[in-house]
Amino acid sequence: MLMDTFGRQATDLRVSLTDRCNLRCTYCMPEEGLQWLGKPDLLTDDEIVRLVRIAVTDLGVTEVRFTGGEPLLRPGLTGIVERCAELTPRPKLSLTTNGIGLERTATALKAASLDRVNVSLDTLRPDVFQRMTRRKRHADVLRGLDAARSAGLDPVKVNTVLMPGVNDDEAPDLLAWAIEHHYELRFIEQMPLDAQHGWQREGMITAGDILASLRTRFELTPEGSEERGSAPAERWIVDGGPHRVGVIASVTRPFCRACDRTRLTADGQIRNCLFAREETDLRALLRSDAPDEAVAQRWREAMWGKKAGAGLDDPDFVQPDRPMSAIGG
Template sequence: MSHARLVDRYRRVHRDLRVSLTDRCSLRCTYCMPADGVPWLKSATLLSTDELVRLTRVAVDLGVREVRLTGGEPLLRPDVVDVVGELAAIETPDGPLDLSLTTNALRLPALAAPLRDAGLNRVNVSLDTLQRARFMELTRRDRLADTLAGIEAARAVGFSPVKLNALIMRGVNDDEIVDLVDFAVERGLQMRFIEHMPLDGGHTWRREEMVTAEEILAAVTERYTLEPLGHDGTAPAERFRIVGTEATVGVIASVTRKFCDRCDRVRLTADGQFRNCLFAHEESDLRTLLREGADDARLAEAMVACVARKLPGHGIDDPSFVQPSRPMSAIGG
């Protein structure tokens, strides 16, 4: 098994595993799910910590070197600190596993220090607006103060870098692009803007409502001079340094500047489904294999076969494109 690798037909080597800890979330963001939420996964279908760790170890044997914990909101998982501790203890041939987490930060004031001590390397925080009323409208919850407190907690315990992710939507928060950059620069954070993708639970995405990377960068350059830095390896963000500072701004342009040709990511959902693309319509059921007694070689075989079937791109621009049936909260970011 040690000689197998997660390589697809297009010679893309997959080293980044996104692991969803739960599909549940403490917010109801308009671009992710309807106001009344979506049906949650049944608890019996969710991977236990032992199952999650075992599958991660198999993936590491196949070449995975980076794990990002996602959701839903991963900090809602009651044993999230234990999960981090177990995963952080995994050694790869290249050293410790690179372990990060994406969060809405609501629980970070209480969990930032325990997560750091358990071995978490860094955090990404979702922050789409700095305005309380707009935050309430976007998330259907009055929790901006808690998100900001969580960001401060991450800074205080020494997570570095702390990245902020903002999904920019036309007529919703596109007037805050510079304000968000100012906020990040003043606090030594890294700002990342994301193009709106068709992954909402209500299937209401419209391309004409999407603010493009070109428009985002044009707004930033009204205030700042940017120096292109390109991509950091296979990371999705196209990065720019703000001239005169050490600060960087990134744009994840999954729609207009797609990076499928160098994608190295695979995903494990909270209910044990292995996905070779965020927009995939096919999954490999690792949970059933696990619970039917499959050994690690059989699990590895299923992962390798899934990656081998990966398509060359997500096809958003294709007229035949169909949005995945699962919303982002169930897939894992």
């Protein structure tokens, strides 16, 4: 199993399929974009499937989330999903996307046995969307969400980041909209993973701010106990149910002590924490014809060294060199 010295077991694998993205979100990357990985640096489809197979059959992984960059930009995505769905035991398969392109791919992804999707959408206002993403693609995302729901990729979850002075007044409207369209909304605190390294704790919209804003219109009741385990989102029942809203407070209420994640970058590096500054190279092992057990053992060693927490509250915290688009959610 993928255990660490604190007794945590990693059963949730996040697989980045590409570092490329067709948006330029202000809290993620600069307007001109980034220096993308070259094709030889990227894992091939076969290499990705092999690593997922090792994770599932040898290391106890039960859930696989495909991420990016923007994973819909990966030409072999549908085939990768289909092959991973054929593994025994079959892992749960999901996808995090910006929704652009989902209108044309949702049905094929469902046919390939993808279980569900998370779609990023930070605003209901097209002008604000353009300001935040530097692209006029708001309508495309809405159509992609509708296509995902129609294809049966349930539950369709919507991820939202609120930025001060930009969209921080939209929380109640976003929740009302999500309820109307039967999406599950999750607000995410902005994290120090932007390429510009411009994140500042002061002024960020916190989980407390989000909940206070939502309560101006809705009654929120905590779902279950205070302990959320390894789930990143604290969930709240809205107006007595059945609808729910989640808040992922990675900065102000981190869930490190129960974290069950391991991350594979598009160029074959294992990261044992989203905020890690060290990586372990599995791509080199694959390309030197190492056997599965050698790959699995290197992966175990990488996870064994996982720190107790991300250290966001440490005054000496240093942001990772790689931005979120290069790490994968």
